Amino acid sequence: MTAGACESLPVTTPDHVVIVRQAVRRHAVALGFSLVDQTKIVTAASELARNALIHGGGGEARIESLADGARKGLRLTFEDHGPGIPDIERAMKDGFTTGVGLGLGLSGAKRLSNDFHIASTPGVGTRVVIARWK
Amino acid sequence: MERIPIIKLGSFLLVSIQVDMHDQLALQLQDDLTTRITETAAQGVLIDISALEMVDSFIGRMLGNIAAMARVLDAETVVVGMRPAVAITLVELGMSLEGVRTALDVEKGMALLAVAREGDRDNGYDRRSL
Numbered sequence: 001m002t003a004g005a006c007e008s009l010p011v012t013t014p015d016h017v018v019i020v021r022q023a024v025r026r027h028a029v030a031l032g033f034s035l036v037d038q039t040k041i042v043t044a045a046s047e048l049a050r051n052a053l054i055h056g057g058g059g060e061a062r063i064e065s066l067a068d069g070a071r072k073g074l075r076l077t078f079e080d081h082g083p084g085i086p087d088i089e090r091a092m093k094d095g096f097t098t099g100v101g102l103g104l105g106l107s108g109a110k111r112l113s114n115d116f117h118i119a120s121t122p123g124v125g126t127r128v129v130i131a132r133w134k
Numbered sequence: 135m136e137r138i139p140i141i142k143l144g145s146f147l148l149v150s151i152q153v154d155m156h157d158q159l160a161l162q163l164q165d166d167l168t169t170r171i172t173e174t175a176a177q178g179v180l181i182d183i184s185a186l187e188m189v190d191s192f193i194g195r196m197l198g199n200i201a202a203m204a205r206v207l208d209a210e211t212v213v214v215g216m217r218p219a220v221a222i223t224l225v226e227l228g229m230s231l232e233g234v235r236t237a238l239d240v241e242k243g244m245a246l247l248a249v250a251r252e253g254d255r256d257n258g259y260d261r262r263s264l
Contacts, residue, residue: 014156021154021188039188039219043227046190050157094228104191108227 003075004065005030011049011078012058020049020061024076027063031072033134041074041132044112047105048078048128056080056126066131073114073133084122092118138163140170143180146247147171147209148240150182160196167200171207178247179204182240184215194229201234210250211235214243 005027009020024045028038045061052059059080066073085091092110097103106128110116113130120126136159141148147170149163167179181197183189189197201211212235216224224231237243 014158018154018156025187036219036222039217039223040226043188043190043223046188046192047227050190050192104228108191108229111226111228112223 001068017049040112044109047109052080056082075131081125085120146178179211212243
């Protein structure tokens with residue numbers, strides 16, 4: 001598997017969440033994703049970017065295109081240096097929220113992705129990596 | 135400040151969301167609509183989202199909140215024009231927009247609001263004359 005085009009974007013203001021969505025859309029279109037697949041990965045990106053902003057106090061989003069033989073995909077990494085998540089299993093449950101949201105961000109983003117990986121260290125930060133294949 | 139326009143159309147309010155909203159703008163719309171419903175004594179709110187390329191949990195929640203607040207203020211809300219890809223994604227995300235009425239387009243949405251109004255009248259209840 002090889003990683004191709006890469007783009008890094010800051011996620012420190014609500015406007016950045018919109019910019020990340022638009023950048024992910026652009027990459028998904030360039031890779032020839034179907035409209036439904038574009039919408040899924042853009043929506044997942046929106047949830048994770050907002051999480052990084054609200055719960056992580058801001059961070060960074062990285063967009064990479066992937067190629068595995070003829071298969072093409074998009075990998076997104078969201079990293080923050082916030083308080084971290086003490087109990088990931090609990091945070092992944094539908095409806096779990098520490099804030100004012102619906103608690104669908106993490107679990108929803110997972111359902112909208114083909115691959116999902118989360119690593120978090122309390123006091124250090126959280127990194128979520130997702131991929132969606134064409 | 136940037137704002138989503140709200141148009142008064144008879145006894146209804148029409149909102150057509152044409153931009154990729156950041157969260158603050160969505161919250162502003164929620165506040166503005168609530169104020170306008172009271173000011174205009176509107177009986178229905180029509181929200182056209184046909185230009186939206188995605189609806190995430192935040193925007194979904196905003197739509198649900200608007201419908202709930204409007205209901206408390208005695209107005210019906212209909213969300214119209216959701217794109218098929220957006221609908222598929224929204225359900226997979228885990229949101230079914232419970233409590234939010236939907237219609238395929240503005241015309242059907244207007245018809246739905248008109249029927250809701252007629253229904254009230256048939257029951258001998260003219261909400262605005264009370």
